[in-house]
Amino acid sequence: MCCDGTLFDFVAFAEGDARARLRVIREGRGFAQPCAAHDGACAIYETRPSACRAFVCELLDRHAREGASLDACLAIVRRARELLANRVRSDELDALMRHFDRA
Secondary structure: OOOOOOOOOEEEOOOOOOOOOOOEEOOOOEEEOOOOOEOOOEOOHHHOOHHHHHOOOHHHHHHHHHOOOHHHHHHHHHHHHHHHHOOOOOHHHHHHHHHOOOO
16 A cells, blocks of 8 residues: 555655656655556665655554554555545544544
8 A cells, every 4th residue: 555555645755766667746856656666566676765665564564563463454454445445534534544644
């Protein structure tokens, strides 16, 4: 969900970040999501921008740190995508979006 535009619609560049294969917007300050370099996998992984390198999926991190059920984490991702696909605005979706800081 980090690269497909579900969570973010804009990612800012840091100084020195490569811009190849990305849809650069906002006077060159960053790139649009969904990411043009992601097609099932990152096509620019070795030269991906700093924000991408620093991003930590909270659900995956929780799974690794606490042993949270991977199935439960994936269920949260599926539910968020379902709500977004149906353009449903609900308390549940609002809570998910606040959790990912994009209400």
